[in-house]
Amino acid sequence: MKIFSKQQIYKGDQQTAKKQKISSTELMERAGMQIFNWIHERMQGAQVPIHVFCGIGNNGGDGLVVARHLITYGYSVHTYVVNCSEKRTEDFLVNYDRIKQTTKKWPIMLNCEADFPTIGPDDIIVDAVFGIGLNRPPNDWVKRLFQHFRASKAFTLSVDLPSGLYPDDVPEDENGVVWANYTLSFQAPKLVFFLPDTSKYTVNWEALDIGIDAEFLKETETEVELIGKNEIFPMYKPREKFSNKGTYGHALIIGGSYGKIGAVVLSGKAALASGSGLVTTFIPKCGYIPMQSSFPEAMTLTDHDEEKLTDISFDIEPTAIGIGMGMGTDVKTHVAFQKFLESNSASLVIDADAINLLSKHKEDLKLLKAQTVLTPHPKELERLIGKWKNDFDKLKKAKAFSKKHQCVLVIKGAHTITVFENKMYINSTGNPGLSTGGTGDVLTGMITGLICQGYEPLMASLFGVYLHGKSADIAVEDYGYQSLTASHVIEYLGKAYLDLFAKPQMPHDPDAEEHIS
Ligand SMILES: NC(=O)C1=CN([C@@H]2O[C@H](COP(=O)(O)OP(=O)(O)OC[C@H]3O[C@@H](n4cnc5c(N)ncnc54)[C@H](OP(=O)(O)O)[C@@H]3O)[C@@H](O)[C@H]2O)[C@@H](O)CC1
Numbered sequence: 079m080k081i082f083s084k085q086q087i088y089k090g091d092q093q094t095a096k097k098q099k100i101s102s103t104e105l106m107e108r109a110g111m112q113i114f115n116w117i118h119e120r121m122q123g124a125q126v127p128i129h130v131f132c133g134i135g136n137n138g139g140d141g142l143v144v145a146r147h148l149i150t151y152g153y154s155v156h157t158y159v160v161n162c163s164e165k166r167t168e169d170f171l172v173n174y175d176r177i178k179q180t181t182k183k184w185p186i187m188l189n190c191e192a193d194f195p196t197i198g199p200d201d202i203i204v205d206a207v208f209g210i211g212l213n214r215p216p217n218d219w220v221k222r223l224f225q226h227f228r229a230s231k232a233f234t235l236s237v238d239l240p241s242g243l244y245p246d247d248v249p250e251d252e253n254g255v256v257w258a259n260y261t262l263s264f265q266a267p268k269l270v271f272f273l274p275d276t277s278k279y280t281v282n283w284e285a286l287d288i289g290i291d292a293e294f295l296k297e298t299e300t301e302v303e304l305i306g307k308n309e310i311f312p313m314y315k316p317r318e319k320f321s322n323k324g325t326y327g328h329a330l331i332i333g334g335s336y337g338k339i340g341a342v343v344l345s346g347k348a349a350l351a352s353g354s355g356l357v358t359t360f361i362p363k364c365g366y367i368p369m370q371s372s373f374p375e376a377m378t379l380t381d382h383d384e385e386k387l388t389d390i391s392f393d394i395e396p397t398a399i400g401i402g403m404g405m406g407t408d409v410k411t412h413v414a415f416q417k418f419l420e421s422n423s424a425s426l427v428i429d430a431d432a433i434n435l436l437s438k439h440k441e442d443l444k445l446l447k448a449q450t451v452l453t454p455h456p457k458e459l460e461r462l463i464g465k466w467k468n469d470f471d472k473l474k475k476a477k478a479f480s481k482k483h484q485c486v487l488v489i490k491g492a493h494t495i496t497v498f499e500n501k502m503y504i505n506s507t508g509n510p511g512l513s514t515g516g517t518g519d520v521l522t523g524m525i526t527g528l529i530c531q532g533y534e535p536l537m538a539s540l541f542g543v544y545l546h547g548k549s550a551d552i553a554v555e556d557y558g559y560q561s562l563t564a565s566h567v568i569e570y571l572g573k574a575y576l577d578l579f580a581k582p583q584m585p586h587d588p589d590a591e592e593h594i595s
Pocket residue numbers: 087090091105106109133134135136137138139140162163165167207208209210211212213214215216217237238239264265288290
């Protein structure tokens with residue numbers, strides 16, 4: 079699913095109005111009506127007080143449309159205009175007139191803290207104060223209104239975006255933002271729903287189809303995409319009937335040091351379970367027996383050093399190599415890694431200590447072939463690209479790094495973001511059960527195994543990250559968040575593959591498009 083920039087959203091509105099020969103007021107009516115339908119479907123006329131807070135722009139206009147329909151359907155509605163600016167948009171004014179024609183209970187003007195209404199914990203707040211048009215921090219009294227919402231503990235439904243949140247920046251003051259329970263975003267989600275700094279402002283989100291021009295949606299190139307099953311399924315490469323183990327490549331997993339052989343076991347097993355035809359592991363000598371006994375499907379090569387890697391040489395021709403898991407950053411290991419990079423011609427996935435070595439010796443970065451995949455967690459990323467001011471700054475730096483070194487950067491996290499040059503792909507699967515040692519090693523093995531099967535490095539990264547999260551999502555049903563382990567992620571990979579072919583949920587299923595951030 080494409081994630082549009084603010085400028086693209088405004089352009090989409092204009093193009094829709096023009097192509098469908100409708101006014102912007104009619105588009106607002108459609109948008110507000112969709113929000114009303116969502117509420118009505120769930121509330122079925124229940125007489126819970128609903129407080130609709132409207133700003134003075136088009137987000138406020140949407141709020142007025144919602145309030146009008148709620149009133150018409152007999153709900154217990156209190157409508158407020160948050161009078162934060164002298165200006166009003168045209169469509170706000172049209173809908174302000176319309177609501178006055180619908181009810182004698184006109185919207186209440188809020189100008190300061192003394193005007194704030196009492197909101198009960200069982201009431202509902204509809205937050206339509208600011209949308210994507212926010213261009214400066216809210217006034218102090220408006221910030222206090224947002225804190226009043228939060229203190230009330232009422233269920234808060236934000237229209238398009240939690241008010242006070244910019245679509246393309248991080249707010250400076252978390253008290254100046256509405257903390258929503260649910261956000262109904264028009265047509266597509268916003269990037270801020272997925273970033274660590276800003277995802278906390280909405281617990282759930284859902285995108286409502288407001289009929290934006292189909293050609294616009296198809297043709298517009300976006301910088302950001304949300305990756306779900308619809309994007310992943312077309313990438314899938316079926317297994318050929320007359321295939322053999324040679325058809326699906328040979329993965330070489332290099333890493334390990336004394337006490338950290340398990341990382342390579344996990345990674346190798348994941349490469350195999352993702353479908354690689356053959357897997358060889360390359361480890362220090364001390365790992366030979368544990369590796370052979372715990373992972374019989376793998377072939378094992380060893381360094382001549384007992385405890386660490388000092389000479390990465392082998393006489394096989396791997397299709398793809400995953401390197402770095404549990405490897406350590408010893409000086410001798412660095413020399414071996416550097417020599418390896420100089421001579422390697424296979425596709426490469428670099429993780430953990432191999433990333434740390436690159437961060438320590440930035441001159442080695444020039445040895446990377448185009449489309450090398452790097453899979454840093456946030457700390458490793460910081461060592462690699464330097465500190466960032468906020469998530470947007472981080473993404474800017476990550477794009478510059480990817481462009482400069484022509485590499486695929488898989489930034490691991492609750493929503494892993496894969497960056498390739500100027501494009502960013504946000505993963506939609508995975509859960510906090512993955513916050514446990516070894517799950518990153520599994521991911522590296524999977525991406526390596528997918529490249530072995532002929533997936534391009536970028537595709538392998540997107541597919542691997544998706545399957546990894548999906549496997550955890552299925553496994554968590556059996557193990558719960560606390561007991562999920564990296565080994566379970568490998569064990570459930572088959573189910574994650576099968577899930578690609580599972581019947582899609584019915585579109586009218588209210589849970590189908592619900593997303594918890
Ligand atoms: N396809 C779609 O997505 C559709 C989108 N639609 C809806 O339009 C929304 C965007 O509307 P919008 O452009 O009018 O901006 P919005 O967020 O309502 O308000 C900003 C207004 O407030 C002002 N202002 C800014 N910051 C301020 C501050 N700190 N304190 C005080 N004032 C401040 C600023 O004006 P200014 O004072 O700067 O001149 C501006 O006028 C979008 O989120 C969605 O809900 C639908 O209706 C149709 C389909």
